[in-house]
Amino acid sequence: MTRLADLVDLPHVRLGAVPTPVRRLELGHRAEVWVKDESAFGDGGWGGNKVRKLEWIIAEAHRRGSTTLLTVGGIGTHWGLACALYGREHGLRTVLGLVDQPLDDHVRDQLRRLEASGAVLHRYRSSNRLRLAAPYLMARYRPWYVPAGGSHPVGALAYVDVALEIADQVAAGALPEPATLVVPVGSGGTVAGLALGLRLAGLDRTRLLGVVVNDLLRLDRPSIARLAGRTGALLARAGLARVPTAVEADLPRDWLGEGYGVPTPAGSAEVARATEAGIPVEPVYTGKALAAVRELDARGELAGPVLWLATHGPR
Numbered sequence: 001m002t003r004l005a006d007l008v009d010l011p012h013v014r015l016g017a018v019p020t021p022v023r024r025l026e027l028g029h030r031a032e033v034w035v036k037d038e039s040a041f042g043d044g045g046w047g048g049n050k051v052r053k054l055e056w057i058i059a060e061a062h063r064r065g066s067t068t069l070l071t072v073g074g075i076g077t078h079w080g081l082a083c084a085l086y087g088r089e090h091g092l093r094t095v096l097g098l099v100d101q102p103l104d105d106h107v108r109d110q111l112r113r114l115e116a117s118g119a120v121l122h123r124y125r126s127s128n129r130l131r132l133a134a135p136y137l138m139a140r141y142r143p144w145y146v147p148a149g150g151s152h153p154v155g156a157l158a159y160v161d162v163a164l165e166i167a168d169q170v171a172a173g174a175l176p177e178p179a180t181l182v183v184p185v186g187s188g189g190t191v192a193g194l195a196l197g198l199r200l201a202g203l204d205r206t207r208l209l210g211v212v213v214n215d216l217l218r219l220d221r222p223s224i225a226r227l228a229g230r231t232g233a234l235l236a237r238a239g240l241a242r243v244p245t246a247v248e249a250d251l252p253r254d255w256l257g258e259g260y261g262v263p264t265p266a267g268s269a270e271v272a273r274a275t276e277a278g279i280p281v282e283p284v285y286t287g288k289a290l291a292a293v294r295e296l297d298a299r300g301e302l303a304g305p306v307l308w309l310a311t312h313g314p315r
């Protein structure tokens with residue numbers, strides 16, 4: 001298995017076993033749809049795409065000599081919980097700036113987990129209030145600040161790594177070469193890393209479809225290309241030859257509904273279907289990505305084989 005950590009001189013800690021499993025998904029689509037189950041990643045109290053990013057972020061925090069991570073998110077943040085749980089195991093304190101978001105059972109459960117996680121929580125009514133409090137948080141905790149969702153070039157390395165892993169699974173015959181790779185876009189690190197990684201792995205025929213589920217951050221082609229570019233620059237400085245510069249992703253916003261954190265009927269229907277099929281799906285990210293797969297497939301606009309990344313990782 002090709003791992004990015006073996007190709008570049010960048011700090012990395014191992015937090016989960018690879019490769020994550022792939023299998024054919026039978027949820028009534030016309031196209032051939034496969035799932036790569038990222039929920040299986042992570043040896044601790046949470047799994048999924050956030051833990052992948054922490055393999056690089058925790059190691060980088062240690063390299064910088066930081067003892068505290070400061071990061072931000074909604075009160076149901078999966079990212080914040082993963083930081084708190086894995087950071088604690090690796091000697092880091094996590095401080096979270098949390099912004100109110102629509103409350104449902106999922107968010108309530110998540111907030112309870114955050115309160116029990118050992119992280120220091122600061123709650124705000126809006127992102128503006130959090131922004132105003134940022135200088136205070138920086139002065140009080142002297143942390144390394146990692147942006148929402150870990151979508152920093154260091155965090156995006158994780159999904160460069162996952163693209164290499166997918167290419168290995170294709171080469172091993174575990175999975176057909178995907179014509180379309182589908183992921184939700186919440187803060188952009190996952191899709192930016194994949195955009196870069198697909199080119200690096202030689203999966204040039206795979207079209208990347210990033211279903212935007214967040215309207216609170218700028219998530220468009222220029223912002224994703226910028227993050228991918230900064231990640232590529234980091235890889236080049238770390239000794240990787242031939243880092244791709246042109247990266248491509250489609251970033252439709254048609255499945256966002258009323259906004260970040262607000263479930264849509266189509267997304268919720270997918271949560272019910274996928275849960276029945278034994279795949280962990282929630283309404284904020286993965287349900288909306290699956291709703292996009294369903295609708296594009298019904299319109300005959302989805303080229304198969306499709307690979308959908310199940311990025312949610314509850315424990």
Ligand SMILES: Cc1ncc(COP(=O)(O)O)c(C=O)c1O
Nearest residue numbers: 149186187188189190285311312
């Ligand atoms: C379950 C899940 N899937 C996907 C994402 C999106 O990943 P990214 O923030 O890298 O865009 C997130 C978090 O934002 C998430 O919690």
